[in-house]
Amino acid sequence: MKTLLARNLSQDRYLHILSTMATSVELAKIHGLDEERAEIAALAHDVFRELKAWQLLKLAKFYDYKPLDVEQNSPVLLHGPMAAYYLKKKWQVLDSEVLQAIEFHTTGCPGLKPLGQVLFIADAVEPRRDYELREYFWQQAKMNLDLACLLILQDQKYYFAQEGRELHPLSQLWLQELQENQSA
Ligand SMILES: [Fe+2]
Numbered sequence: 001m002k003t004l005l006a007r008n009l010s011q012d013r014y015l016h017i018l019s020t021m022a023t024s025v026e027l028a029k030i031h032g033l034d035e036e037r038a039e040i041a042a043l044a045h046d047v048f049r050e051l052k053a054w055q056l057l058k059l060a061k062f063y064d065y066k067p068l069d070v071e072q073n074s075p076v077l078l079h080g081p082m083a084a085y086y087l088k089k090k091w092q093v094l095d096s097e098v099l100q101a102i103e104f105h106t107t108g109c110p111g112l113k114p115l116g117q118v119l120f121i122a123d124a125v126e127p128r129r130d131y132e133l134r135e136y137f138w139q140q141a142k143m144n145l146d147l148a149c150l151l152i153l154q155d156q157k158y159y160f161a162q163e164g165r166e167l168h169p170l171s172q173l174w175l176q177e178l179q180e181n182q183s184a
Pocket residue numbers: 045046049079080105106
């Protein structure tokens with residue numbers, strides 16, 4: 001799989017994947033989760049990140065996946081779901097938590113399991129990312145996965161709002177769920 005990725009992705013993306021893997025494994029270890037499953041999810045998460053919009057839409061058709069309206073308008077959002085379908089069909093990965101982590105790594109979703117939270121966080125805070133709050137999110141993630149996801153989503157919402165964009169509907173629902181759990 002690593003060779004496949006190295007061959008088909010830019011150097012920069014490939015390094016992002018390796019870095020996301022290392023961060024995922026570290027986070028899984030801290031929270032007592034299975035490190036190998038975290039590693040597999042991170043390894044595969046961006047396998048289709050550099051496909052063109054038309055290629056992603058074609059893949060969706062091939063896998064009989066009906067894109068959501070937001071995905072139709074912004075096909076790059078399909079790279080997570082399509083990677084999960086690909087892993088299931090082509091590599092016979094049947095671990096539902098690994099598949100969920102990959103499918104929803106960009107947006108999250110209500111009820112996202114800890115393995116998915118780890119990937120969502122690692123994707124955002126791996127050391128090659130460069131933004132002010134990165135280190136703060138990482139420190140929070142070491143203590144509390146729910147809280148770190150909530151903070152990252154709130155930050156995303158803030159940036160999207162500045163650009164006049166709305167959060168993905170799944171992220172919005174997940175944000176509400178995390179907020180309710182925090183205040184419960
Ligand atoms: Fe991604």
